[in-house]
Amino acid sequence: MIATAVAHPNIALIKYWGKRDEALNLPAAGSLSLTLAGLATTTTVEFDPALETDQINLDGHQLDPTSRPARRITAFLDLIRTPARIEARARVTSINDFPTAAGLASSASGFAALALAASQAAGLDLSPEELSALARQGSGSAARSIFGGFCEMKPGQRPDGQDAHAVPIADQNHWDLRCLIALTTRGEKKIDSTSGMNHTSQTSPFFQPFIDTVAPDIREAKKAIFSKDFAQLTRIAERSCLRMHASAIAADPGVIYWNGQTLEVVHALREAREEGLQAFFTIDAGPHVKIFCPGDALNEVRTFLKDLPGVHDVLTASPGPGAWLQT
Numbered sequence: 490m491i492a493t494a495v496a497h498p499n500i501a502l503i504k505y506w507g508k509r510d511e512a513l514n515l516p517a518a519g520s521l522s523l524t525l526a527g528l529a530t531t532t533t534v535e536f537d538p539a540l541e542t543d544q545i546n547l548d549g550h551q552l553d554p555t556s557r558p559a560r561r562i563t564a565f566l567d568l569i570r571t572p573a574r575i576e577a578r579a580r581v582t583s584i585n586d587f588p589t590a591a592g593l594a595s596s597a598s599g600f601a602a603l604a605l606a607a608s609q610a611a612g613l614d615l616s617p618e619e620l621s622a623l624a625r626q627g628s629g630s631a632a633r634s635i636f637g638g639f640c641e642m643k644p645g646q647r648p649d650g651q652d653a654h655a656v657p658i659a660d661q662n663h664w665d666l667r668c669l670i671a672l673t674t675r676g677e678k679k680i681d682s683t684s685g686m687n688h689t690s691q692t693s694p695f696f697q698p699f700i701d702t703v704a705p706d707i708r709e710a711k712k713a714i715f716s717k718d719f720a721q722l723t724r725i726a727e728r729s730c731l732r733m734h735a736s737a738i739a740a741d742p743g744v745i746y747w748n749g750q751t752l753e754v755v756h757a758l759r760e761a762r763e764e765g766l767q768a769f770f771t772i773d774a775g776p777h778v779k780i781f782c783p784g785d786a787l788n789e790v791r792t793f794l795k796d797l798p799g800v801h802d803v804l805t806a807s808p809g810p811g812a813w814l815q816t
């Protein structure tokens with residue numbers, strides 16, 4: 490009745506932004522990501538019949554069971570308790586070795602680790618695809634952290650969402666890319682991704698045009714990944730990111746995740762690229778900038794980022810494995 494799992498965050502190269510079903514958390518379109526070693530969430534789940542409520546400890550803080558994050562986790566555990574025919578409440582302890590809720594996709598590694606630890610503790614024997622579909626119900630991007638390396642999220646067509654899960658497309662050893670995360674603020678983000686994407690889908694005239702770009706972008710990005718064409722991946726990943734943000738910015742009122750420094754990094758990076766730096770950016774539902782580069786350009790890109798004014802810190806990650814159980 491106890492299990493511990495580790496999962497890494499992932500960063501989308503082709504962005505997920507918008508749901509086709511909120512209750513089942515089904516994405517409106519696919520997405521494509523790289524799972525990152527170097528940052529991790531470790532989660533232990535123990536079902537204990539002596540508990541009256543789920544006891545959830547995140548990064549050393551005990552959550553109030555009536556708080557929104559605690560209710561979200563309890564609702565997720567119910568998705569496992571029901572098929573496992575377990576009534577017992579759970580003790581959940583989760584540690585991130587990187588800042589939580591700062592647009593660093595901690596919900597991805599968090600729900601991937603929780604899905605694996607809780608299903609194992611409950612005695613459910615799920616396939617990786619079933620685990621991915623389960624993790625998706627906690628957070629859309631978590632479905633991708635079940636797998637390592639490059640993976641594609643399939644939006645699926647079934648109303649029950651069973652076919653809305655990630656699939657691996659190239660393993661972590663396929664291409665030595667690195668991801669550097671330039672932290673442009675120390676605070677937590679203000680608009681969570683679910684609110685931001687729902688508001689975008691409800692009010693932005695650019696939402697559907699963005700969605701229409703996703704499938705062709707995934708096809709082109711896969712070709713670039715298979716042929717290790719960095720220039721082509723640069724073009725496709727930056728345009729996917731900017732189109733996602735364009736749809737959010739065009740909502741009513743517009744959702745702007747960037748701060749001034751976010752844009753400074755983008756401009757400086759594009760200028761340095763003109764001078765030969767091999768790197769591209771992507772940005773999620775927060776102000777930090779994630780920069781991808783080939784492994785042999787890592788030192789040059791890190792020095793470039795550390796010298797930029799307003800970059801507080803730079804985290805470095807490399808292609809990583811999918812979620813695994815700790816024994």
Ligand code: PMV
Nearest residue numbers: 501505628629630682773774
């Ligand atoms: O998994 P969520 O619901 O936090 O959504 C993630 C959304 C983005 O990070 C902005 C894009 C993505 O595909 O990861």
